[in-house]
Amino acid sequence: MTDTDIFGKQVPVLIRNVSLNGKIQEIYLDGTGMIGAVGEKITDHDAEFIIDGDGATALPGMINMHTHSPMGLLRGYSDDMQLFEWLSTKIWPTEAHLTEDDIYWGAKLACLEMIRTGTTTFNDMYFKMEQIARAVDESGIRACLSYCMIDGGDHAKFESEARVMESTVKNIKNMNNPRVMPGVSPHAVYTVSKEGLTWCSEFAKKENIPLHVHLSETEQEVTDCVAAHGMRPPAWLDHCGVLSEQCIAAHCCWLDADDISLLAKRGVTAVHNPISNMKLAGNRALPYPEMKAAGVNVALGTDGASSNNDLDMFSEMKTAAILQKFFWNDPTVMPAADALKIASPNGANALGLNAGVIAPGHLADLVLVGRNPLNVPAFNTDSNAVYATSGLAVSTTICDGVILMHDGIIPGAEEIMEKAGSVAFDLVRRATAP
Numbered sequence: 001m002t003d004t005d006i007f008g009k010q011v012p013v014l015i016r017n018v019s020l021n022g023k024i025q026e027i028y029l030d031g032t033g034m035i036g037a038v039g040e041k042i043t044d045h046d047a048e049f050i051i052d053g054d055g056a057t058a059l060p061g062m063i064n065m066h067t068h069s070p071m072g073l074l075r076g077y078s079d080d081m082q083l084f085e086w087l088s089t090k091i092w093p094t095e096a097h098l099t100e101d102d103i104y105w106g107a108k109l110a111c112l113e114m115i116r117t118g119t120t121t122f123n124d125m126y127f128k129m130e131q132i133a134r135a136v137d138e139s140g141i142r143a144c145l146s147y148c149m150i151d152g153g154d155h156a157k158f159e160s161e162a163r164v165m166e167s168t169v170k171n172i173k174n175m176n177n178p179r180v181m182p183g184v185s186p187h188a189v190y191t192v193s194k195e196g197l198t199w200c201s202e203f204a205k206k207e208n209i210p211l212h213v214h215l216s217e218t219e220q221e222v223t224d225c226v227a228a229h230g231m232r233p234p235a236w237l238d239h240c241g242v243l244s245e246q247c248i249a250a251h252c253c254w255l256d257a258d259d260i261s262l263l264a265k266r267g268v269t270a271v272h273n274p275i276s277n278m279k280l281a282g283n284r285a286l287p288y289p290e291m292k293a294a295g296v297n298v299a300l301g302t303d304g305a306s307s308n309n310d311l312d313m314f315s316e317m318k319t320a321a322i323l324q325k326f327f328w329n330d331p332t333v334m335p336a337a338d339a340l341k342i343a344s345p346n347g348a349n350a351l352g353l354n355a356g357v358i359a360p361g362h363l364a365d366l367v368l369v370g371r372n373p374l375n376v377p378a379f380n381t382d383s384n385a386v387y388a389t390s391g392l393a394v395s396t397t398i399c400d401g402v403i404l405m406h407d408g409i410i411p412g413a414e415e416i417m418e419k420a421g422s423v424a425f426d427l428v429r430r431a432t433a434p
């Protein structure tokens, strides 16, 4: 039975008897949201709680670098379609009916799912971000939240979208919660005008915050961009000033050698979304071997839960590693250590967070994978974490030094599932009413 006092507080905690980097160690959280010490025996501490890990594996919390958190409301609503048809006939018409309450409960469900499956930070692109910010604030996890601009080439729409972008960033900054960070997001080259892309890049620079965009997800996107602008999508984004170290580009499937060198030169972070790409059959995998060789920072994301259909970064790591091997016909591509790197520290780098590493002086964002049949034997805990673990094997999730889940228990989980399930049915009923 878990002591309910353990949840929701930033107090000193000692975690004993966990496997970290292949050794049984102790981890001390200093009560200010940071890791205070790591070692075989920590004696100098003021712990208010002591957690016995019972041999659990400790890992940095997963960082989901591309998602649309409220889309869990549409999990299983529409599957097995072509990307553009899926967006234009199913997803966008339903999203047009989303209320603030829907977005809030969708984001609450996503935060719950992420805490349950070991994610402590996510990079989100959606609408009505203040509602998502409220859910993130209450849930205790960390997020970078970007309003998604879609202007469809219409100047008046661009103007109104730019005003929403400005107020969203202002409102999120005004929350003064270091766990809730604002970003800027033009949806993609096929949905945002040149003026929209240029404005977003200038605004992100002025505010000094990340810019989150979809890039080269399908072959159609590339051929249409070349037909419209005489340039492939990365060159077109660069022409509009979008590519920089602040830029986080999701998908990056259809890239050629010039595209890769351009992304490397500009310091862009590319996000691999293997499950969504395979489910929507984009027919290309992010060119990880070439991108790694070129020095591109590659991170990992699930995409929304209506094209995945979950937010489990452990299954995403496994899929990334096995897709890369299969697609490039080379089992040495993306070893387990690389999968762990793209799933946490590389995302932390892109967001400018001192996270992704369990060491003193880093943010206390970490998870424990409890002892279970999948981590026996422990020849190689990295290998087990990537190739033999599901997010549901995570037993404890800690973000900012606060325990959000312990022994699989998350206070308030039942109410969130109940409410999110009912708003989802109500949304689809409204959206499909004659």
Ligand SMILES: C[C@H]1O[C@@H](n2cnc3c(N)ncnc32)[C@H](O)[C@@H]1O
Pocket (backbone or CB within 6 Å): 068, 087, 091, 092, 095, 125, 126, 127, 148, 187, 214, 217, 276, 303, 304, 307
């Ligand atoms: C933020 C916006 O992005 C849309 N969206 C969700 N999944 C994808 C995808 N794979 N590619 C492009 N857009 C997507 C959402 O449905 C929302 O409209």
Ligand SMILES: [Zn+2]
Pocket (backbone or CB within 6 Å): 066, 067, 068, 214, 250, 303, 304
């Ligand atoms: Zn996406």
